[in-house]
Amino acid sequence: MNKIYKIYNLLLEKYGTQGWWPFLGIGYHKGDYKYPKNxxxxxxxxxxxxxxxxxxxxxxxxxxxxxxxxxxxxxxxxxxxxxxxxxxxxxxxxxxxxxxxxxxxxxxxxxxxxxxxxxxxxxxxxxxxxxxxxxxxxxxxYNQSQFKIDAYTKRLLLELGLIEQKAKYKDMKVLMEDSLKEMITDEEDLRIVYQECHSLIVEHGKQYYSKKPYGIGCFLKSKF
DNA sequence: AACCAGGACGTGA
DNA sequence: TCACGTCATGGT
CATH class of the missing domain: 1.10.340.30 (Hypothetical protein; domain 2)
Structure with missing residues (x-):
């Protein structure tokens, strides 16, 4: 099991499934990955x-x-x-x-x-x-297997020492995608893991990577 | 009051 | 290619 996949599992264990994207009048839709429906x-x-x-x-x-x-x-x-x-x-x-x-x-x-x-x-x-x-x-x-990198992802990867400060969007995207692909072979499962992993990082990031200094109290730091 | 939020684009070196 | 300025409202 690689580090990224381990991070994903630890976050999933702590926060549970997220069910992104939140739709108007519906909100999050945990357990139902058949969205968008139209x-x-x-x-x-x-x-x-x-x-x-x-x-x-x-x-x-x-x-x-x-x-x-x-x-x-x-x-x-x-x-x-x-x-x-x-x-x-x-x-x-x-x-x-x-x-x-x-x-x-x-x-x-x-x-x-x-x-x-x-x-x-x-x-x-x-x-x-x-x-x-x-x-x-x-x-x-469109439920395509394209990992989305955001500011929280970069801060987390940086804090855990998995990337360098100079890392570009593509560098992080390749790291996330290759690591998760290594563990998930089914294309449908992969897309769901990409969705959940990104939304879990946002949930975690809102709490521990919003204000400087970043990562204070982040439980992942002691595990890497 | 300063800082940041689920960034992208235009500019000049 | 890279560093920097700009765009704008709203919450902490």
Missing amino acids: SDQIFEVALGSILTQNTTFLSVVKSLDNLNDIGCITSKTIKSMEIDKLKECIKPSGYFNQKADYILNFIEFYDSLNGKIPTREELLKVKGIGEETADSILLYG
Whole structure:
């Protein structure tokens, strides 16, 4: 058993399954990995993935609620609304000018897919979608085995001495994916482990890797 | 009051 | 390629 897989199991043992992605009106869905259940929910993941850039998901929920309250949470309805109205709705999530632009860029791309699953490369061409957002959309929206790296993951791996400070996104992604692939052969199981592992790191990170100095009280430190 | 949140992009070295 | 500035609201 490699270190990453061990970390995953320790986190799972401590926090239990997370059931990401949290959907509007449903929340988390522990034990049911058959989400998203329709194209509107796939779009909701993408929308949330863009809105959550450098902000808390709580503020994203506020923005999504604002859109939902006026019946504008689908790609079609957002496309047809006034851009100023869109900006007003997503204001709680910050960077509303850029994010409104990013969302419209994504909708144009999303519509061109006609239901097809996008590749990572295609997503990265959309202005406003970087590596983390692309992986978020693929992992939680399309159930693809693409590990999502975030700030908490880097802090944790750094604190445990598993990467260097200069490590890039791809370095961490390869480490996480290769380590977990080594233990899981079934593709469906792998995607679920990617989802759970990332969300577990976020849960753990919220508690021990939010404020400096990072890692105070982290139970994983004594095990590596 | 300072710092950070489930980042991405543009710029100049 | 890399370091840095910018984007913006909201909670602690």
